[in-house]
Amino acid sequence: MFRLFSLALLSFTVYSSDVLLQPKSVLDVKTGAFVSADVLIRDGKIIKIAKNIQTTSSTEIVKIEDLILLPGLMDAHTHLIGDTSKKGYASIGNSIFFSTIHGVKNAEKTLLSGFTTVRMVGAPEFADVALKQAIEEGTIVGPRLIVSGPALGISGGHCDSNLFPFSKDSLNNTPHQIVDNPWDARKAVRINRKFGADLIKFCATGGVMSKNTDVNAKQFTFEEMEAIVSEAHNHGMKVAAHAHGLEGIKTAIRAGVDSIEHASFIDSEAIQMAIDKGTYLSMDVYVSDYILGDGAKKGILEESLEKERTVGKIQRLNFKKAVEAGAKIAFGTDAGIFPHGDNRKQFAYMVEWGMTPLQAIQAATINAADLFGMNEIGQIKEGFIADIIGVRVNPLENIRSLESVSFVMKEGRIVLQ
Numbered sequence: 505m506f507r508l509f510s511l512a513l514l515s516f517t518v519y520s521s522d523v524l525l526q527p528k529s530v531l532d533v534k535t536g537a538f539v540s541a542d543v544l545i546r547d548g549k550i551i552k553i554a555k556n557i558q559t560t561s562s563t564e565i566v567k568i569e570d571l572i573l574l575p576g577l578m579d580a581h582t583h584l585i586g587d588t589s590k591k592g593y594a595s596i597g598n599s600i601f602f603s604t605i606h607g608v609k610n611a612e613k614t615l616l617s618g619f620t621t622v623r624m625v626g627a628p629e630f631a632d633v634a635l636k637q638a639i640e641e642g643t644i645v646g647p648r649l650i651v652s653g654p655a656l657g658i659s660g661g662h663c664d665s666n667l668f669p670f671s672k673d674s675l676n677n678t679p680h681q682i683v684d685n686p687w688d689a690r691k692a693v694r695i696n697r698k699f700g701a702d703l704i705k706f707c708a709t710g711g712v713m714s715k716n717t718d719v720n721a722k723q724f725t726f727e728e729m730e731a732i733v734s735e736a737h738n739h740g741m742k743v744a745a746h747a748h749g750l751e752g753i754k755t756a757i758r759a760g761v762d763s764i765e766h767a768s769f770i771d772s773e774a775i776q777m778a779i780d781k782g783t784y785l786s787m788d789v790y791v792s793d794y795i796l797g798d799g800a801k802k803g804i805l806e807e808s809l810e811k812e813r814t815v816g817k818i819q820r821l822n823f824k825k826a827v828e829a830g831a832k833i834a835f836g837t838d839a840g841i842f843p844h845g846d847n848r849k850q851f852a853y854m855v856e857w858g859m860t861p862l863q864a865i866q867a868a869t870i871n872a873a874d875l876f877g878m879n880e881i882g883q884i885k886e887g888f889i890a891d892i893i894g895v896r897v898n899p900l901e902n903i904r905s906l907e908s909v910s911f912v913m914k915e916g917r918i919v920l921q
Contacts, residue, residue: 521562522546523916527573527894530884533869536862536900543573545890548916553886566918568894571911574865575883576620576647576891578872579847580786581744581765583840584610584635584646585627590803604631611635611646613845616920618909620891621648621872621881622847623836625705625744625765626655626663633700647914648891650876652744653701654681656692656732661723662711662746686731689724693735704736705765708745709752712795712811713804713841719811720749720769729759742877744786748815750774757783763875765836767826768819775822775829784875786836787823789857790850792816794842824858833859834875835868851903861903890916 523545529538530553544552544559559565585607587598598606614622624632632651639646657663664682681696683689693704708724710717717723724732729745736743737760745756748768756764757777763784764770770778770785778785795804795812826833835854837847854864873882880889894911912920 521564522551522559523564523566523890523918524557524559525566525568525573525892525913527568527571530573531865531899533575533862533865533883538572538898543884543890543892545913545916548890550884550886550888550890553884566921568911568921570896571894572896572898573884573892573894573911574899575869575881575888576893576912576914577618577848577868577906578621578623578835578876578882579614579619579837579839579868580623580763580784580834580872580875581625581788581836581838582614582622582844582847583626583838584614584622584624584649584844585631586610586840588840588843600629600631603628604634607631607635608638608644608646610840610844611639611644611649613843614839614847615645615647615914616909616912617845617848618893618906618912619647619847620893620912620914621650621876621878622839623650623652623703623744623876625652625703625746627651628654630654630699630701636700645919648881650702651700652703652705653696653699654679655746656681656683656689656696656704656706658682658707658723658728659684660717661707662709662714662717663707664714683728686727689728689731690735693732693739693741697739697741701741703742703744703762704732705744705746706732708747708756708761709749711746711748711766712815713808718749719815720751722749722752722755724752724755726755726759729756729761733760742875748819757781763834763836766819766838768815768822770822770826772825772829775826775831778826778831779829782832784832784834784871785826786834786875787819787826788836788838788850789820789823790853791838791841792819793853794846798842820853820857823854827858827863832871832875833863833867834872835864848907848909851899851906855903861900864903865899865906 897905
């Protein structure tokens with residue numbers, strides 16, 4: 505029977521003793537081996553993994569003998585801010601304040617589904633920074649967040665707001681992240697960093713969900729992309745490039761981005777470029793089914809639906825090519841287009857389109873941790889942060905077991921049992 509902990513109080517619960525997890529087994533996500541061992545946790549970190557660990561009278565023993573433990577899952581491409589039930593013109597009716605309140609709910613749902621770390625790649629008015637601060641300070645509960653602030657884009661591009669008609673005010677009130685030359689691009693990076701962004705996201709091509717953009721059209725020149733990457737890397741920030749079209753993908757890789765988001769029209773040459781450069785691909789191979797299945801009734805514009813009809817299948821075929829070529833792939837879903845918590849549905853699609861179950865799990869654990877530049881998460885390993893989930897069915901035999909997570913621990917605190 506599940507125990508859902510009081511989320512309003514969870515962040516203030518500090519264990520005064522060690523915690524010993526006694527599971528059925530622990531999955532080593534590097535090798536695919538199952539280890540029969542208990543896990544001792546102290547001050548939010550894994551202290552020991554072994555059988556017959558000595559305990560004291562104050563050790564809290566958590567018996568979960570029917571569960572297989574895995575590291576907490578990670579998603580490299582999410583949008584927690586906003587009401588996921590409203591798309592297109594319906595989506596502009598909510599204020600940023602109301603959208604951020606939805607973000608609180610979305611963060612909770614994401615954590616309870618087993619995702620203990622997620623990267624937010626694009627949020628208006630630094631609402632993602634506020635959400636991150638609230639989680640870190642214990643005001644609300646959610647996954648560990650890596651946030652980009654507003655995504656950078658060209659005038660009229662995918663990261664601009666194209667739903668409104670022309671007005672003189674729209675020209676006079678251009679937000680800082682809409683840039684059309686290298687020096688303003690550098691300034692936008694600096695502003696995002698100033699207000700709390702951890703990474704930079706920019707739009708290298710048009711997109712499916714934006715009005716009046718072509719997914720194949722490159723946005724930003726090479727010089728502009730290079731300026732963004734150079735400035736971000738100078739400050740120790742990684743860079744994610746939204747890119748569907750081939751020329752935008754290639755240009756972003758040459759400019760030195762750390763990850764290509766979507767990568768729908770990537771070809772064999774660009775896949776090899778990514779391998780040679782060490783660039784990660786974050787390909788959201790589940791979201792197409794949601795857009796084409798529920799999109800129209802949620803308000804997604806017909807223009808966007810038509811683009812997705814072209815993009816979805818090609819992206820999945822190219823995902824398979826990238827897997828076969830040995831490209832570095834991180835788990836990224838575009839959660840926010842579909843309801844939060846459903847991130848986990850993508851695992852089955854990744855397996856259907858060429859990955860082994862272990863590779864799909866690695867994409868959401870050790871690969872994502874490497875992309876994020878975080879060396880204390882992604883494995884159940886001594887010295888690592890105690891982000892741990894549990895499932896009842898072996899995920900290497902049935903990857904869909906990750907859609908029914910029974911246990912969630914973040915930083916040594918149990919969220920779901």
